[in-house]
Amino acid sequence: MAPLLMVLLVLNIIPTSISTTSTTTTSANHANNATSYPDFQHLNVKETIAETKMKPTKASETNQPLETHEDSKVSSEGKSWKMKLVHRDEISHDNNKDHYRHRFHQRLKRDLKWVTSLMSRLRHGGDGANSTSGDGGVNYKVEDFGSEVVSGMEQGSGEYFIRIGVGSPPRSQYVVIDSGSDIVWVQCQPCNRCYHQSDPVFDPADSASYTGVSCTSAVCDRLEKAGCHEGRCRYEVSYGDGSYTKGTLALETLTFGRTAIRNVAIGCGHMNQGMFVGAAGLLGLGSGSMSFVGQLGGQTGGAFSYCLVSRGTGSSGSLEFGRAAMPVGAAWVPLLRNQQAPSFYYVGLAGLGVGGMRVPISEDVFRLTELGSGGVVMDTGTAVTRFPTLAYEAFRNAFIAQTANLPRASGVSIFDTCYDLFGFVSVRVPTVSFYFSGGPILTLPARNFLIPVDDAGTFCFAFAPSPSGLSILGNIQQEGIQISFDGANGFVGFGPNVC
Numbered sequence: 001m002a003p004l005l006m007v008l009l010v011l012n013i014i015p016t017s018i019s020t021t022s023t024t025t026t027s028a029n030h031a032n033n034a035t036s037y038p039d040f041q042h043l044n045v046k047e048t049i050a051e052t053k054m055k056p057t058k059a060s061e062t063n064q065p066l067e068t069h070e071d072s073k074v075s076s077e078g079k080s081w082k083m084k085l086v087h088r089d090e091i092s093h094d095n096n097k098d099h100y101r102h103r104f105h106q107r108l109k110r111d112l113k114w115v116t117s118l119m120s121r122l123r124h125g126g127d128g129a130n131s132t133s134g135d136g137g138v139n140y141k142v143e144d145f146g147s148e149v150v151s152g153m154e155q156g157s158g159e160y161f162i163r164i165g166v167g168s169p170p171r172s173q174y175v176v177i178d179s180g181s182d183i184v185w186v187q188c189q190p191c192n193r194c195y196h197q198s199d200p201v202f203d204p205a206d207s208a209s210y211t212g213v214s215c216t217s218a219v220c221d222r223l224e225k226a227g228c229h230e231g232r233c234r235y236e237v238s239y240g241d242g243s244y245t246k247g248t249l250a251l252e253t254l255t256f257g258r259t260a261i262r263n264v265a266i267g268c269g270h271m272n273q274g275m276f277v278g279a280a281g282l283l284g285l286g287s288g289s290m291s292f293v294g295q296l297g298g299q300t301g302g303a304f305s306y307c308l309v310s311r312g313t314g315s316s317g318s319l320e321f322g323r324a325a326m327p328v329g330a331a332w333v334p335l336l337r338n339q340q341a342p343s344f345y346y347v348g349l350a351g352l353g354v355g356g357m358r359v360p361i362s363e364d365v366f367r368l369t370e371l372g373s374g375g376v377v378m379d380t381g382t383a384v385t386r387f388p389t390l391a392y393e394a395f396r397n398a399f400i401a402q403t404a405n406l407p408r409a410s411g412v413s414i415f416d417t418c419y420d421l422f423g424f425v426s427v428r429v430p431t432v433s434f435y436f437s438g439g440p441i442l443t444l445p446a447r448n449f450l451i452p453v454d455d456a457g458t459f460c461f462a463f464a465p466s467p468s469g470l471s472i473l474g475n476i477q478q479e480g481i482q483i484s485f486d487g488a489n490g491f492v493g494f495g496p497n498v499c
Contacts, residue, residue: 038356038431039355039356039357039430039431040355040428040429040430040431041428041429041431041445041446042426042427042428042429042446043426043427043429043446043447043450043459044425044426045421045424045425045426045427045457045459046424046425046426048447048452048459049452049455049456049457052100052452052454052455053100053455080300080303080320080321080322080323080324080325081256081257081259081320081321081322082318082319082320082325083162083163083164083256083257083318083319083320084162084163084316084317084318084319085160085161085162085177085306085307085308085309085316085317085318085319086160086161086162086163086174086309086316086317087159087160087161087309087317088159088160088161088278088279100452100454100455101453101454101455104452104453104454105413105453107159107383108383108384108413108414110159110383111382111383111384111414111474112414114381114382114383115382115386115472117239117243118180118377118379118381118382118472119468119470120239121180121239121341122340122341122344122377122470159176159380159381159383159475160176160177160308160309160317160380160475161174161175161176161177161278161279162174162175162177162283162319164254164255164256164283165253165254165255165256165260166186166202166207166252166253166254166255166266166280167202167204167206167207167208167209167210167252167253168207168208168209168253169207169208170253170255170260171199171200171202171206171207172199173186173197173199173202173279173280173281174197174198174199174278174279174280175279175280175281175282175283176279176281176282176283176381177282177283177285177306177319177380178282178283178284178285178286178380178381179285179286179344179345179378179379179380179381179485180286180343180344180345180377180379180380180381181282181284181285181286181291181343182284182286182287182288182289182290182291182294182342182343183235183237183267183282183284183290183291184254184264184265184266184267184281184282184283184284184290184291184292184295185235185237185245185247185266185267185268185269185281185282186202186266186267186268186269186280186281187201187202187245187269187272187280187281188201188202188203188204188247188248188268188269188270189201189202189203189204189205190270191270191271191272192270192271193270193271193272193273194269194272195272195273195274196278197278197279197280198278198279198280199280201280202268202280204250204252204268207252207253209251209252209253209262210250210251210252210268211250211251211252211263212232212233212248212249212250213232213233213248213249213250213251213265214231214232214233215228215231215232215233217233219233219249219251219265220233220249222265222289222290223235223249223290225237226249229248232248232249233248233249234246234247234248234249235247235248235249235267237267239274243273243274244271244272244273244274245267245269245271245272245273245281245282246269246270246271246272247267247268247269247270247271247272248267248268248270249265249266249267249268250265250266250267250268251263251264251265251266252264252266252268254266254292256321261296264292264295265290265295267281269281284343285304285380286342286343286344286345287302287335287337287342287343287344287345287487288342288343291343293321293485293487296321299322300321300322300323301322301323301486301487301488302485302486302487302488303321303322303323303325303326303484303485303486303487303488304319304320304321304322304325304484304485305319305320305325305326305327305482305483305484305485305493306318306319306320306380306482306483307480307481307482307483307497307498307499308380308475308478308479308480308481308483308499309479309480309499317499318499323488325484326484326486326493327482327484327493327495327496327497328496329495329496330482330484330493330494330495330496331440331442331493331494331495332440332486332491332492332493333347333348333436333437333438333440333491333492333493333494334347334348334437334438334490334491335347335485335487335490335491335492336348336368336375338368338372338375339372340371340372341372344377344379345377345378345485345492346368346375346376346377346378347376347378347436347437347473347492348366348368348376348436348437348438349366349376349434349435349436349437349471350363350366350435350436350437351363351366351435352387352391352395352432352433352434352435353431353432353433353434353435353441353443354395354398354399354402354430354431354432354433355398355402355430355431356430356431356433357398358435359394359395359398360394361390361391361394361395363437365387365388365390365391365469366387366388366391366471373468373469373470374388374469374470374471375469375470375471376470376471376472376473377470377471377472377473378472378473378478378483378492379472379473379474379475380475380478381475382472382474382475383474383475383476384414384462384463384464384474384476385462385463385464385471385472385473385474385476385477386463386464386465386466386470386471386472386474387463387465387466387471388465388466388468388469388470388471389465389466389467391471392463392464392465392466393465395463396416396417396461396463399417399430399432399461400417402429402430403419403429403430406419406421406427406429407419407420407421408420409458411460412453412458412460413453414464415453415460415461415462415464417460417461418453418458418459418460418461419450419458419459419460420457420458421457421458421459422456422457422458423457424457429446429450431443431444432444432448432449434473440494442494444477445480447479447480448462448476448477448478448479448480448481449461449462449463449477450462451476462476462477480498480499481494481495481498481499482494482495482496482497482498482499
């Protein structure tokens with residue numbers, strides 16, 4: 001309970017951690033109330049280091065079917081259902097998982113691969129299906145995103161998992177949630193090529209609700225890269241790092257706790273390689289029609305909300321679907337649409353702040369161009385927030401200037417600004433804020449931007465430069481804050497709840 005109290009304390013110091021200078025929105029439900037926040041806050045170093053020594057939950061303790069909450073919300077907006085979000089460390093079979101430094105460095109290695117893949121997907125159309133088609137543009141490599149490179153794909157990727165039931169009767173499986181993907185898929189028998197997952201591979205022959213999709217089906221037509229084999233629709237999704245999934249498109253029942261959703265179009269992958277080691281597949285939450293959110297359509301109004309578990313707290317996050325999940329009191333920011341990458345959720349970012357002062361960075365650095373380049377993507381799969389190099393350097397230098405009293409440490413992996421806080425109980429650090437277009441300001445808790453990279457007191461400024469014009473708001477910066485997507489009305493909300 002103590003770690004949760006710490007987050008609450010931070011957010012009490014920074015009222016709701018969100019302020020705004022504007023109340024102009026397209027909906028009264030998305031109005032924002034002005035608040036103020038201090039220029040500095042305290043990071044509890046001793047408590048944060050203690051959290052790094054906590055052992056993750058064993059896989060055997062989390063391999064039970066997860067249920068929706070008995071108090072699933074029902075309102076005039078309809079019903080919503082909530083699932084538990086699990087960090088990948090909880091289902092890892094890594095023998096070194098108890099060592100925080102090892103786990104953290106593996107997370108950074110996965111992050112480099114994930115960002116490489118994301119950049120390639122955006123470069124070639126957005127959802128990964130077109131990532132094999134060249135356009136003569138820049139081809140990003142893992143080396144472009146940091147110094148620490150992992151060879152091969154043995155570590156897997158994807159940070160946050162939920163447990164769902166696939167088929168009838170439901171077979172419990174872990175799937176990665178991905179806010180930038182428009183497909184739902186799981187590995188299937190017969191498996192010509194499969195990676196290791198924590199549960200038995202799903203066998204459609206054992207499911208009474210499995211139905212293959214014909215090549216002439218309207219559902220098959222919605223795939224950007226569909227094929228046909230013996231009258232059945234084939235799908236293929238390839239990712240920028242060489243990972244892929246190939247197989248048959250089917251209609252199947254997915255179960256979320258006690259809620260069964262029938263006739264969900266899923267990819268039944270018979271050939272799969274790469275990024276998603278541990279999980280059975282992926283639950284796409286992107287804004288396209290083939291994502292899980294898109295397929296639910298009017299049942300949820302394109303609405304879902306998540307709260308990512310904070311590192312080391314021992315608590316769990318949540319993923320909730322339905323309009324009833326939309327909170328009252330959130331700060332709402334308009335979503336932007338990129339026609340070149342329609343799967344992704346873009347937001348308008350006007351600037352960055354350190355210590356209550358706006359850093360002198362042109363808003364154009366964050367602008368999404370008419371050609372679909374640049375812009376700011378919110379992504380659940382990326383761990384570390386990236387900004388274009390010039391913006392990052394100005395941002396970092398402003399932070400360094402206001403932390404001159406703290407002892408420095410050598411850089412670690414992709415982090416070039418680190419501190420030796422061994423022996424400190426707490427430190428006073430400047431606030432870090434995102435200035436969104438239209439007025440809302442999100443001020444982060446200290447634990448979301450100054451993070452431990454080992455259990456010996458080394459903390460780093462948790463941002464990194466991007467070699468392209470794209471900015472990515474990663475999951476470290478989103479941790480502990482309720483994030484709500486209202487797709488029907490085109491908004492994303494921050495707060496007011498914490499987790």
